[in-house]
Every structure is written in structure tokens, then in C-alpha cells.
Amino acid sequence: MEVYVLNILPISLLVLLICGVAKVSYSIWWKPKWLERNLKRQGIRGTPYKPLVGDMKEYIRLISEAWSKPLSLAHQIIPRVDPFTMNNFQKYGKLSICWFGTTPKLIIMEPEMIKEVLSNKQSHFHKPPLSPLITILTRGLTTLQGDNWARHRRIINPAFHLERLKEMVPVFTISCGKMMEKWERMVSLQGTCEVDMWPEFQKLTADVISRAAFGSDYEEGKKIFELQKELILLVVEAMKTIYIPGFRFLPTKKNRRRKKLDKEITSMLRNITQNKWNAMRTEQSKADDLLGLLLQSNNQESLPENECNKKSNEMTLEEVIEECKQFYLAGQETTASWLTWIIIVLAMHPSWQEKAREEVLQICGNREPNFESISHLKIVTMILNEVLRLYPPVIAQYLHAYKDSKVGNINVPAGVDLTLPTLLIHHDSELWGDDAEVFKPERFSQGVSKACKDQLAFFPFGWGPRTCIGQNFSIIEAKVAMAMILQRFSFKLSPSYTHAPYTVMTLQPQHGAQIILCKP
Template identity: 70%
Template sequence: MENLMFHASIFSLVFLLGYCFLRAFYTIWWKPKLLEKFLKQQGIKGTPYKLFIGDMKEYIKQITEAWAKPINLSHQIAGRVDPFTRNVVQQYGKISFFWAGKTPRLIIMDPDLIKEVLSNKEGHIRKPKINPLILILTRGLTTLEGEKWAAHRRIINPAFHLEQLKGMIPLFVNSSAMLIEKWMKLVSCGGTFEIDIWPEFQELTGDIISRTAFGIKYNEGKKILKLQKELQKLVIETMQTLYIPGFRFIPTKKNRRRKDLDKKITSMLRAWIERMENKMKTKETNDHNLLGLLLQSNDQNKGTDAKSNYMNMEEIIEECKQFYLAGHETTSSWLTWTMVVLAMHPNWQQKAREEVQQICGDKDPDTEAIRHLKTVTMILYEVLRLYPPVIALYQHAYKETKIGNLTVQAGVDLTLPILLVNRDPELWGDDAEEFKPERFSEGVSKASKDQTAFFPFGWGPRTCIGQTFAIIEAKVALAMILQHFSFELSASYTHAPYTVMTLQPQHEAQIIFHPL
């Protein structure tokens, strides 16, 4: 009997080891090679699969080398910002693949196919599973899928209607005026001053989002921005190390700090929301901020039977985190690169200034003025083309699906490289790497050879909900700066764009200002 039990135990152990071996073999070799075969059968070329690590070692090497030194003062930044993707495209084509570990990542640069991916009606292609570390920053709209996303989008939409945003323009103006007043105080005896504009624009956009989203002044909003900035830094730092499942739950010093920061941010936002709810009950507010409008829209949905049609307190808090995260980083990046580019191209700086002076004179920009700032709009779009805050969009195929003539198997990641598409000579001409705002003189749809080639705010149903907000914000800030200053690059400026969630200057963005 004992002998029989011994043999049964040995058999069970052998079976378990065999199952584990086969499972591992399938996961790290058989499945990747099968997906590679499907891609190659369709004529798609790419890098050869390397067991388990894929191309990650080479990817890190190329990024490290590229970011180690600045580049010449030009707009040919793709080789520094995203060298690996650019090299894969150059070697294997505009539809090609490489390996993110054991997962093939399909690069798509065809605008029509990109449109199909982003408009995927069946829902087979969606955002990839988000690293749990990212979710501590926000579980808002951009992280949601399916019915939950649709419900949140429907509730938030009214806050971003154009008519509502027009009413917020005075808040954009007030924040920009405070920045200009601050800069005027820096004017030296010689009539000039030099400053790093990157943190300045982060402060500006933080002030704007504080006023427009929550109806509070920047000094109050600055507290939460400071906490979010520290939390974001800790998250990025951890993501750049080897991911170990469950490690974030171990009470290390940094893990405890992340948890503490999240608790503080959540607590502050909860207090603001409750304060706004109380004001709305007692009619002490006109609700003309994003939070008030969101709460108003949410209340209108509470009478419905399905709980999924409205947001609970925790979900509202997450959307407020999203307001700060999305509304803060992207526009500050956009404005920073706009100033750098206009400092590089003083002729266009002057054209924009003349337009602002002609339309606004000495007055602050209003709704009508913003609508007529054609040259300013052209410049902003061209900067957005050359220096997009988000350099690529990422998707994942959860089920096999057709995209054009391609069949994308379940388990394949997709990369839509905005930065590279925006520089494709076949779409933008031989001068694709040059700053030529006149491309947009007849609007976005006629700027390139394919009217779908320009998608800085995404495409389809998931187009960025804050698109119009960001455009108005950037126009107001740039117009007011042009009214008061001319500017040039400092001799200490080094051209070194790189990505830390958004496209940023790696070594500051020193600009010399001359008051007019």
C-alpha cells in the first residue's frame, strides 16, 4: 500500500512538472512563434523573436544612447525621442513588428488602417491591460472600457461642450495674466530676463485646471499638484525597473509613500467634491466649472434604474484625478514646444504677433478673437504635428479581427506611432521635418495628402474629450504672451526632447524674453 502511494505521488509530481513545462513552453516559445508565423504569412516583416525578453534589451540600449546627448537645433527629433521604433520602420517597413518581451507589437503607419483600429466597432481591439501602478494615478475615463466607459463619457460630455468652455475663457485669461505679471517682475535693468519655461507652463496649466475644474485658486490646487507630481515620479521610477507581480503590496518605503500620497490626494478631492455638492444644494454656486457641470449631469442620471448610468463618489474622485493628470501635462508640453519653435523661427513669431495685435489690440482675447486667430491656430497645429505631447497610441487585440486586408490575431499588441506618421514624406511631402504652418492654412483635413493622417487627439469615439479645452487654453496663453513679449532661445538651451509620459525638454527650456 505504501509502495502504491509512493508511486502515485511520483506520478503526480511528474505530471505536475510536465504540465508546468508544457505551459511554460507554450507561453514563452510556441505561442510567440505561432503569432510570428501568422504575421509573416501576411507579408509583414519584423525582428526575430528572442526567448522571453524579445527586443527589450535592444530597445533600452537605443533609448539610453539616444537620450545621453542632445541633438542639433532642428525638428528631426524622431531618432532621439523614439529611436527603436523608427529603426524598425526603416528596416522592415511602415507595417512591421518587433517584440515587447514575448508579445509581438505590430507597428501601423497607414492612416486608413489607424482609423480602423481606433474606430474598431466590434471592440476586439482595445487598450492593452494597464500596469496596476498606472491605476494608482487615475482610474478615470482613459482607463475604462465598454459600458462603464460609455456611461462616464456620456456624463462628462456636457462639461466639455463648446458653449460651456466659452464661459471659461475669462478664467484662462486670468491665469495667463498672472503668469505675464509674474514675468514682468523679472525684467532686469537691461529690459530682458531668462527663464526655464517648462515649469512655468506646468504652473500655468495647473492654475487653469484648478480654476476651471474645481473653482479654486492655484494656491489651493498647487497642494494636490505637488502630491500628484511626487506620485507620478514614484510610479515612473518603479515602472522602469523589472516588474514583479505583487511587489507593490510589500510595505517598502516607496510603496508606503505611494499609498500615502494616493490617500492624501483622494481625501482632498473628496472634500472638494462634497463642498461643491453642498454649494449646489444651497444654490451658492452657478456650477460653471467642470466639477459642477459633471455633478449636475450625474444627478440627472441618478433617476435611471441602472446604477451603471451614473457615477458614485469613488468614480467621481477618479475622474477628478483624470482632470488634473490629462489637463495639466499635455497642454504644458504643447505650449513649451510652441515657444521653443517660435524662438527658432522669429519670422513666424512676428506673423503671429501681428495677427494678435490686429485682432485683439491691447484687449484680452475673447471668444470672437480666438475664432479669428488663424495664424496662431496654424502654428499650434504645426507644433502639435512636429512635437506631439503623446508620441504614440497603444492597442491590443483581444480577439482575432480584420483591419483592412490584415488579420490581427488575439494576443498581438499594436503601436500607432503618431510622431512617425507626422513625419512621413508620403503623407506630408519632402519637407515633412520642416516647420511650415501654412500646411494648415485650409484646415486640418487638407494639411496632408491623406485627410486622416493628423490625429493628435486620437480618433473615433475615443477622441480626447478635452480637445477643445486644450486648443482654447493654448490659444489664449500664446496670444497673451505675444501681446507682451518677444523671445529667443538662450545660448544655454540644449535641444533634447524626450518622453516621460509626455514629450518634454530633458535639459530645461531656457528662453530669453524682451518686453514690448
């Protein structure tokens, strides 16, 4: 018996070794090559597969080179912001393949195909599998799929209805008013002052979302968001390094800090949420902020603690906490990016700045803007849309085919990532005309649907069922902020400003957004 066991051990080890080698070979070589042949047989061209690394080396080379040099004061920003996708498009056309690791990315620039993907009628396209580093930031709405996503969206929707958002305009004016007072003090000292708008708008949008989300608890909300900002920086830093499975569990200084921040943020949000819930139940507080509206929409007698006692029309306490984290991630950085580029672009085009100011003064006078007045700002709306076209805060939409699917005449096998390059489509001369790289707000004078050859060529907030739920929130916030700024200040680019857009989750000014403010 002992001899038999000894004889079988080497065979078992050999079988395990062969299975391991086969599994690795399948992941690294056979599956990627099969996907590549499948796509290329359909006439889709692209970069050849390179085992393990794919196109990462070329991507890093191009982006490093692009980010090392600033641009002239023009809106031809694609070569700096997304040189890799631009190169792929120029070499292989509007439907092409590239590789990130062992996964092929299908880059789609045809509006009709994009419409099919985003309408998601087959429910085969969802967000790509998330890195564990991302899930530490939030497991809220934008990260969810299928039934979980549908349930969360249904519960959250009422908090973002337009009628609810109208009531929040005074919240926006309070936050903007504080920023205006600070700038006026700075200007009054010497008649002008230089301000870096990027951190200013980050502070503004954090204050807005804190007040809107947590009402009277907004100061505590701001503390949470400050911790979350530190966590974001640590996550982004980690994502720039080579991924080593299991490394995040090692007790390094930064790993310990990430874990501590996550626990602290979650604990503070749990306290705020539970206190708000108890106050609403005893009628000591109203559903007058996003958290209150979310809890009201949950429509239950008590907050379920876990998945086991959760029903289809409610969220657990932990899920509510994750949605609170999502408020900040989705509602702060993107709007801060948009406002920053609006100011930069209007500083580059003083005639449009003056047109916008005249409209604001004619409609709002020196009064604080309200929902009624901002809804009549036609020129401001045209400018806001044109800046969103040229400088979309999120430069691409990313999806993953979880099942074999058909898009147009293309069969997309399961396992393929999809990239819908918003920035490139927004600058496409075939869709927007020969002046696609020109700041021309009048192209939106008859609304978004008539601004270009295809309505789906403009999708800064996404499209279809997964259109950003906070779209109207962001638009109202941007209009209020710009109306109040234009009422009080004129502005121009500082000589120290360097035109260098780049992406760190959102489209940002790499070296800041230095603007000189003065009284109009």
C-alpha cells in the same frame, strides 16, 4: 490506505510540475511563436522573437544612445525621440512587427488602416492591459473599456461642450495673467530675463486645470496636483526598473510613499467632491467648474457609494474621484508640453513669431483675449497645428487586440499589441511632402483636411470615438496663453538652451527650455 496516499503523492506532484512547465512553455514559447508565424505568413516582416525579453535590450540601447546626445536646431527629432520605431520602419516598412517581452507589437503607419483601428467598429481594439503601477494614478476615462467607457464618456461629455468651455475663458486669462505679471517684474529689473519655460508652463496648466476643475476650491486642488506630481515621478521611476510580480506589495520606503500619496489624494478629492455635491443640492454653489458640471451631468439625487447601487446613467463617488485625477493627468502635462514647444519653435523662427504677434495685436489689441477674438486668430492657429505636427505631446497611440480582427487585408490575432506612431506619421514625407521636417505653418492655411495627402495623417488628439475629450479645452487654453504672451513679450532661445526632445509620458525638453524674454 496510508500506502495508497503515499504512492499517489509523487504522481500528483509530477502532474502539477508538468502542468506548470506546460503553462510556462506556452506563455514563453508556443504562443509567441504561433503569433509570429501567423503574422509573418501574411507577409509582415519584423524582428525575430527572443524569449522573455523580446526587443527590450535593443530598445534600451538605442534610446540611451540617442538621449545622450543633443540635436542641432532643426525639427528632425525622430532619431532622438523614437529611434527604435524609426529603425523598424526603415528595415521592414510601414507595417512591421517588434517584441516587448512575450507580446508582439504590430506597428502600423498606413493611414487607412489606422482609420479602421481607431474607428473601432468591431470593438475589438482597446487600450492594452494596464500595469498596476499606472492604475494607482487613475482609473478614469482613458483607462476604461467597453460599456464602462461609454457610460463615463456620456456623463462627462456635457462638461466639455464648446458652449461650456467658452464660459471658462476668463479662468484661463486669470491664470495666464498671474504668469504675465511675474514675468513682467523679472523683465523690468534688467530689460530682459532668462526663463525655463517647461516648469513655468507646468505651473500654468496646473493652475488652469485647478481653477477650471474645482472653481473656488482651486487652491486645495493645486495641493492635490502637487501630491499627484510626486506620485507620477515615483510611478515612472518604478516603471523603469525590471518588473517583479508582487514587489509593489513589499513595505519598501517608496512603496509605502506611493500608497500614502494615493490615499491622501483620494481622501482630499472625496472631501472636495462631497462638499461640492452638497453645496449644489442646497443651491449654495452652481455647476460653474468641471467638477460641478460632471456632478450635474450625473443627474442623481445622491452620489452612489459603490458599484452595487449604481445605475447605467450615473457614476459612483469613487468613479467621480478617479475622473478628477484624470483631469490633471490628461489636461496638465500634455498642454504644458505643447506650449513649451510652441515657444521654442517660435524662438527658432522669429519671422513667424512676429507674424503671430502682429495678428494678435490687430485682433485683440492690448485687451485680454476672449473666445470671440481667439476664434479669429488664423496665423496663430496655423502655428499651433504645425507645432502639434512636429512635436506631438503624445508620440504614439497604443492598443491591444482582444479578439481576432481584420484590418485592411491583415488578420490580427487576439493577443497582439498595436502601435500607431503619431510622431513618425506626422513627419512622413510621403504624406506631407519633401518638406515634412520643415516648420511650415502655411500648410494648414486651408485647415487640417487640406494640409496633407491624407486627413488621418494628422491625429495629435487621437481619432474616432476615443478622440481626446479635452481637445477643445486644450486648444482654447493654448490660444489664450499664446495671445497673452505675444501681446507682452518677444523672446529668443538662450545660449544655454540645448535642443534635446525626449519622452517621459509626454514629449519634453530633456534639459529644459531656456528662453530670453524682453519687451517687443
